Amino acid sequence: MRYIYILIFLGFVSFPGKAAINSQSELADFAKGAELWFAVESNLLAEPSTFSGSISLINNSAQALPAGNADWQIYLHMVRRINSTEQAGLTLQHIQGDLHRISPTKNFKGLAVGETLQLNFQSAPWIISYSDFMPRAFIVAAGLTPEIFANTDTEEFSHFVRPMTEPRQLLRNIGNGDKFATMTDQQRYRQNQTADNALLSNAELQRRIVPSPAKLQMFDGNIALSSKWQLHLSAELQHEGRYLQQQLQQYFGSDITFAQTPGKQQIKLKLAAPHPSLAAESYQLKIRGNVVEITGTDKAGVFYGIQSLLALLPVRDQATTPVRLPQLFISDQPRYRWRGMHYDMGRNFHGIEVTLRLIEQMARYKLNRLHLHLTEDEGWRLEIPGLPELTELGAYRCFDLTEQHCLLTQLGTGPHPSGSGNGYYSREQFIQLLRHAQAHHIQVIPEIDLPGHARAAIKAMESRYQRLNQAEQPEQAAQYRLTEDHDLSDYLTVQNYNDNSVNVCLESSYQFVDKVISELQQMYLDAGTELTLFHMGGDEVAKGSWQGSPACQQLIAKPDNGINSVDDLKPYFINRVAQLTAKRGLALAAWEDGLMATAAQPFARKQFQNPQVVVNAWDNIWEWGYGDRAYLFANAGYNVVQSPGTNLYFDHPQEAHPAERGYYWAARSTDTEKVFFYRPDHLYHNAEFTRDGTEITDLAALLGRELPQLEKPENMLGIQGQVWSETIRTAAQLEQMVYPRLIALAERAWHKAGWEPDKTSMAARADWQHFSQRLVSHELPRLQLTNSGHYLPPPGAIRDNGKLMANVAWPGLIIEYSVDQGQSWQHFQQPLTASAKQIWLRSKLGGVTSRIIKL
Structure with missing residues (x-):
């Protein structure tokens, strides 16, 4: 049974405002001053898979909404469909998709300056995420251009969605009871508490490329790659050679040249002789002496060998000339086509x-x-x-x-x-x-x-x-x-x-x-x-x-x-x-x-x-x-x-x-x-x-x-x-x-991976630890260098006897804290004496930060 009811809360009206919206400026002023808010009231209703919510309109503008069947409507985006209804002089109607409309009838009593109007409704299924509520609600009036409520014209949900902090908001009436409780800062702290004795050294991190190759054999020593090296390749691999040249140019500041004949201090690209045993897109990468050699079963294989070579290079802003590369041999092929x-x-x-x-x-x-x-x-x-x-x-x-x-x-x-x-x-x-x-x-x-x-x-x-x-x-x-x-x-x-x-x-x-x-x-x-x-x-x-x-x-x-x-x-x-x-x-x-x-x-x-x-x-x-x-x-x-x-x-x-x-x-x-x-x-x-x-x-x-x-x-x-x-x-x-x-x-x-399917094995946990460490040391910094954004998990934190302890999910992330609500940030060193009433924390890597947590 879907239902909706409307409650109008009338407060002291200090300034009645004008009784009608007659111009674009009046409509704009109303949308700028008034606020429209969404809220989840409860996800724990008796009827399974339903929730109750509310839509509030707070008239902080200098313009009243007129009584009666005036020619204005409010449109809002709501991914949960609300059945059309009429209550207290207003109709709430589903249009199409997530679009809904609120319209006055002849029985509407008006909304004066200072008043709040709240619509309470029930719909399905639950809402347990702020992003379920869509921004940019707007008001229209006859002959005028629509105006967006200013507080909803943003991607910051806190400006138009009420906080969800109570169990009735965060848990669902589902199955045998919702066991997916909202993650707390303390739970995240305990979850992040893993031994760090499996961490890789810098040398090991360099060769822990992503994705992992099928076979990797290490040799002693390394080589020095510089702009003096040359590229040698066959005519059919010109495109792959140009690609590698462009990528290396970012390290050396100038193009390495192409060699006409094979020799030393060369990166050689070649195709393997066709053979039924060779899988498509496979390659071999050999780094030894004064030669880097990439052999692919096809052009794609050569290209993927190039990616593995590039993955061995340091992150660009850490690079110096020459670049040191480990001597190794990789034989690799894809798991899936x-x-x-x-x-x-x-x-x-x-x-x-x-x-x-x-x-x-x-x-x-x-x-x-x-x-x-x-x-x-x-x-x-x-x-x-x-x-x-x-x-x-x-x-x-x-x-x-x-x-x-x-x-x-x-x-x-x-x-x-x-x-x-x-x-x-x-x-x-x-x-x-x-x-x-x-x-x-x-x-x-x-x-x-x-x-x-x-x-x-x-x-x-x-x-x-x-x-x-x-x-x-x-x-x-x-x-x-x-x-x-x-x-x-x-x-x-x-x-x-x-x-x-x-x-x-x-x-x-x-x-x-x-x-x-x-x-x-x-x-x-x-x-x-x-x-x-x-x-x-x-x-x-x-x-x-x-x-x-x-x-x-x-x-x-x-x-x-x-x-x-x-x-x-x-x-x-x-x-x-x-x-x-x-x-x-x-x-x-x-x-x-x-x-x-x-x-x-x-x-x-x-x-x-x-x-x-x-x-x-x-x-x-x-x-x-x-x-x-x-x-x-x-x-x-x-x-x-x-x-x-x-x-x-x-x-x-x-x-x-x-x-x-x-x-x-x-x-x-x-x-x-x-x-x-x-x-x-x-x-x-x-x-x-x-x-x-x-x-x-x-x-x-x-x-x-x-x-x-x-x-x-x-x-x-x-x-x-x-x-x-x-x-x-x-x-x-x-x-x-x-x-x-x-x-x-x-x-x-x-x-x-060799540990599949047992993800609980020591080998599996170590593999994840190494992968996440490599993310922080190499892969995410490379993303940032290409102007690509990415996610960072927020830190976990716990207060204990006046001290604040915090940790991160991925090895190598740093933690910053603020005691002035984000005005300034400092590097976190634990334990931190937690004398401030509220402390903000965030994970950080380069120019990217996580969602802020507040303790």
Whole structure:
């Protein structure tokens, strides 16, 4: 039972203010002076999976809100859907997605200066993170430009979300009681208390490169690499040679030269003679005497050998000439052929520069697949020639209820097209991106999410339809239309949309898909590469889609077409796209739920007429009993990329704390250590806790069934990290969520550790200690030198007998403290005499600091 009620608290009114909003300046003054606040009241309601919250409007402005049915409304972003209601003269109405509206009726008594209005509501599921609340609530009035409430026009949640400090706010009514208690500073301190006798020396740290090589043999002594050295390589490796030259130039201040003939003091790049025993992308690196030699089975192998050589160099701002390198021999090859990273810029677009940096960092750590989630309900992010509405309308969100100029504002963008998350890649930028990826031996996988999650495309093509109809070109107008008149289908998606499913019964829908694919292929060709795999999404198609479609009723009524009900329409659509891609020589990819016939069984592989179908298996066996789908799909003949939400979703919080950004539906938190300890060859070992935090000791007993085993390991392509961007509005936020979890992902994708699957062994704990030490000494400083941001875990701390003790999660981080609320910071040396009433602490590395903790 959802309910909402409204309480109005009236205080002493010292200045009544004007009775109406008549001008832009008055509206602006009200939005600047008034404050809108969100709060969680309780997550421990009697009804499971629900919470109570409140929305408060504090009128600190000099402008009153008039009584009665005045022409003003307040719009706010709220990812939890609140059912429409009318109370105390106000209506609260859900519009679409996360957009809600508060409107006055004739019974509204007004809001004078100094008054506070509070709306209390109940919704589902819980909210235990500040980032669930979206910024940029705004007020509109007839004929005036919308104005954002100033206190919400920020990414600092403390300016518009009330603190969550009580157990009723921090714990959930879930399962047998929420055992994932919010991390405290004291718990973090105890968690960080690990012996440091496993720490590596500087020499050992230098050769502990990431990802770890398969074999490393050390020799005595080292060599001195300087600008006097030369590069010697064959003609087919000119690109890799130029790349290495550019990287070394950053150390030596000038280019090392190319040698025409082999000799001493040379870095030699060469390809190995072809042999069936040599794995693709493998390499050997030999540093001995006056020669550095990199031999790859292919160009990618040579490139990865270069990355290992660069990883042996000191961090650039520590470098001197010459650079000392240990004498060693590395023989290395990848664990998996698919080592991927998925990036969603459909929800929020962050610009091309951060994508180019992502490609560079992926290459540094030998990741080779970039899965770009280019389209969503909230945005279409790629220019398609001939379909200008896709980006002119579909790439921007603003306040336009008619959606003739932009999509409805969502996810904290606010009312203006200049708001956060808007934008797209131009065709030229995307070609630039493809060339950059190719130069770094990364394959870009484009995803156009269909048939669900397609609201941006649907609205854009409706705009095109209307434009061409008005120009009296009805046939051209209907060519790429994705919906139809008189469709009475009634559904609601997980993200609270009721109009985001492409109509799979219209031939124009398939013309649209083919048009987009053909333009993608041409962009790849213009970039000097080839599109080989098209990702169609296929996920989260809402039940009820197409039930009220006249075109679908006609299709179902046709005899002998294999379509007997609405349930047959999704596989029909998938197979049509499979055929389209096969005709164009492309493999097809989709998310797992798009390819499931039932909750326990995938569609038969032969049902889809395409030689290769790749599936991203993302679900969790320890929540809904579906996490064995990676094995089910592989056994059924699909190619599988493990993409589990519990371990490899980088949009989840990095700690169980409300101040940590991200959704938490799959796991309460996913830190870098959890990514590091993902064991892809032992899927069920990763099932450690249920959603409520209960430890799993017998997974089969928990699920009440026998667990399938992997029968066709050859179909397991690899693993992939995912970052979804609902709560990620800026490039800085994106990099905070991605790094350094991406580096741990790369370690597991490239290297199979000897301790797997037992992560509790001494060898496993030492490996993590060494990895985290290397993060601090080399990898994170290198990220900073490329202007990439990253996350740092806050310190743990405890007060004991008047003294303050603090520690860090990763060896080598420093701790700073402040006794003047952040006005000044000092280096922490423990124990610190804790005489100040409140002390602020933070971890620091270079120019990056962690979230502040306050004791």
